[in-house]
Amino acid sequence: MARYTGPSCKLCRREKQKLFLKGSKCHSERCPLESKNYAPGQHGLSRRMKFSEYGVQLREKQKVKRIYGLLESQFHSYFIRANKQKGVTGENLIQLLESRLDNVVYRLGFAPSRKAARQLVLHRHLQVNGRTVNIPSYILQPGDVIAVREKSKKLDVIHNTLRRTKDNVYEWLQVDKAALSGTFMDVPAREDVPLVANEQLIVELYSK
Numbered sequence: 208m209a210r211y212t213g214p215s216c217k218l219c220r221r222e223k224q225k226l227f228l229k230g231s232k233c234h235s236e237r238c239p240l241e242s243k244n245y246a247p248g249q250h251g252l253s254r255r256m257k258f259s260e261y262g263v264q265l266r267e268k269q270k271v272k273r274i275y276g277l278l279e280s281q282f283h284s285y286f287i288r289a290n291k292q293k294g295v296t297g298e299n300l301i302q303l304l305e306s307r308l309d310n311v312v313y314r315l316g317f318a319p320s321r322k323a324a325r326q327l328v329l330h331r332h333l334q335v336n337g338r339t340v341n342i343p344s345y346i347l348q349p350g351d352v353i354a355v356r357e358k359s360k361k362l363d364v365i366h367n368t369l370r371r372t373k374d375n376v377y378e379w380l381q382v383d384k385a386a387l388s389g390t391f392m393d394v395p396a397r398e399d400v401p402l403v404a405n406e407q408l409i410v411e412l413y414s415k
Contacts, residue, residue, distance in 0.1 A: 264412035271404050275304045276321050281344070286413050297406030298397040305395050308335065309343035311353060315382050315389040316372030317365050332359035347391040354388035 258266065272282045289299035304310060309325040312333060318324035325343040327333055333340060334354050335347070347353070355365060369384050379395040382388075397406075 261412070261415075264408045267405055267408040268412050271304075271402070271406065271409060274321075274402070274404075275307070275310065276325065277304075283413070286409070290413075295397075297410045300409065301397055301400055301402060301404075301406055302394050303346065305400055306346050306391070307343065308333070308340060308345040308347060308353070311347055311380065311389070311391055314377055314380055315353065316369050316376075316384075317355065317387070317389075319364070319368045323364065327359075327362075327364075332356055332362065332365075349391060349393045351391045352388060353391065354386070360387055 268282075272279070275282075277285075285303050286296075286300055289303055290296045292299045305314075309321055309328050312318055312324035312327060313321045317333075318327055328343045328345075329341055331339050331341045332355060334356055335345065335351055337352075337354075339356065355362075359365070365387065369387075372382075374384065375382055377395070378399055379391070379393045381390040381392055
């Protein structure tokens with residue numbers, strides 16, 4: 208499966224905001240965006256680009272796509288699916304992305320980043336409703352229970368992340384730190400998702 212293997216911090220610098228791709232590093236002074244708040248490349252500091260309408264829409268799409276760690280074909284397939292659903296397409300898109308297993312594992316506090324959450328899922332450390340699932344893009348349904356496998360409950364990455372995570376931060380999730388499990392209570396409303404993005408720009412871009 209194709210995936211981005213380049214420097215994660217370059218993506219944040221390109222979008223000129225933290226995308227929280229590197230876990231605890233993003234919250235520390237070691238974050239490159241703290242000292243290099245300009246686009247990467249030899250002309251990043253001197254270039255002052257003025258984006259067209261298309262450019263603004265493109266940057267918004269790239270930002271959201273990178274936050275959730277998706278490549279273009281997969282992200283576009285989510286848009287097509289969201290467009291076919293009832294309701295507002297942009298909100299449907301965000302709700303689909305938030306319902307992914309790797310995203311929920313990250314939101315529950317089992318992993319410091321979505322990339323790390325994806326690795327936990329791929330390595331079969333997580334179960335959904337008692338069944339091992341190793342598909343990061345698995346779409347959860349309300350009521351699904353996500354739990355760390357018994358053999359994986361001693362993993363340092365999980366315990367270290369949970370120690371830095373507050374209890375039940377998100378209304379649509381319920382976390383049981385003692386049992387290393389969580390419940391996907393419901394699909395979140397757009398206003399409850401802490402995502403600084405204008406998904407309507409993405410809809411306009413794909414609708415051209």
